[in-house]
Amino acid sequence: MESKVIEDAVVLLGPELEPFLCKRFEWKDDAIVAIDRIRRVEGIEGAKILISPGFCNGHTHMGDSCFPDGSIGLTLEEGFFRPNGFKYRSLAETNEEEQLRHVAAHLGYMAQSGTICHVDFREQGPAGARLLRRAAEMTGVQSVILSQFEGVPFSEEELSRDEAFLPEAFKEEVRQMLEVADGFSESTMNDLSSVAWRWIRAECEARGKIKAIHCLEDENYRSRSLEIAGKGDLERAIELYNADLIVHMTVANQEEIKRAALSGKTFVLNPRANANLGLPTPPIADLLDSGVNLMLGTDNGMLNSPNMLAELDYSFKLCKSQYGDALRPDPGSILKMATSNAGKFLGGDYLGYLDEGLPASFVAWDFTAPHLRASKHAVASLVSRVTPAECLLTLRLGKTLFSRDATWGKGG
Secondary structure, eight states: OOEEEEEEEEEETTTTTTTEEEEEEEEEETTEEEEEEEEESSSSSTTTTEEEOOEEEEEEEEGGGSTTTTTOOOOOOHOTTTTHHHHHHHHHHOOOOHHHHHHHHHHHHHTTTTEEEEEEOOOOOHHHHHHHHHHHHHHEOOOOOOOEOOOOOHHHHHHHHHHOOOOOHHHHHHHHHHHHSSSEEEOOOOSSOOOHHHHHHHHHHHHHEEEEEOOOHHHHHHHHHHHSSSSSSSHHHHTTOOOSSEOOTTTHHHHHHHHHHHOOOOOEEEEHHHTTTTTOOOOOHHHHHTEEEEEEOOOEEOOOOHHHHHHHHHHHHHHHHHHHHTTOOOHHHHHHHHTHHHHHHHHOOOOOOOTTTBOOOOEEEEESTTTTTOOOOHHHHHHHHHOOGEEEEEEEEEEEEEEEEETTTTTO
């Protein structure tokens, strides 16, 4: 296959996303074959194009992308809790082909806004995982699928005793989910007994699958966990379930942030979704200072479009407000949450940074737009000014997921 070249661009290179003015950025097949660096820069330096790693959306629920703004006027419990929340009732009423059409269209929108990979907490058991896998194959966007039970394994009375074994039918459902999915995710630690969590942990670890959970989305997550087991939900997620990926941390206190840092786990923040539900926003500044590996996600399709540019912008400004400081955070630390920090967690095909010899998984952004052409800080502009309208080209492993011009990128 003929190589492709972009000339005279600023390229964000390496895990630290350092901006370099480059004479030539060349890729062939699925790999970057040449990057001719001129010098390190801060601004766009008159270049017309910025090249960044493709984004990873660290937390999505693509199933409810069928119902945009369906949760308006509903509480967290009314909109999103099983078995009678709006989301679950609506999913049950939506046929497979209609759901597939909506999910695939939203994955296409992800590519159009620079996202090449997402981590999905997928409802509807094995069937839901298979549907999302089909959509990913249709669009080329990488879906890391974490499956959730279709039904509810335990009654409130059984959960209160915290000693019930997982019924055999649900054990079989876990086995089937893990055949097609990349891991397991349940809504909260309070949905299953400690005995069940130990069994699921062992099953996932034996198969090398990801273990994920929502924690501390509101105060009830912690207080209910204390009632059931005498420990908070974050503590149980780490010690009992050994979760690899922990989402939300919205109401995390200083003790819990310290526990998170000591755990070595990866955490995903969803500030726009939390704000949309009228919840507190996560303590991004304190979590950044703690040194935990942080990712960003857009969360439910009912709450937000899966637009990581909007998430980056909101998170950057929210974090500045939390610091109460015009100088912090460095915008690169926020951008890493959608790129190289995700690569630390996922590995494999998704690294989240660019260099010679690495996969051709990148986005080219049009910096000729009036609000970008004189940028004095290219990374800050990407984090807080770029919109999907400036996306020119999105590639994953050398395959075009989105192109604003079919002839874009000339032969080398």
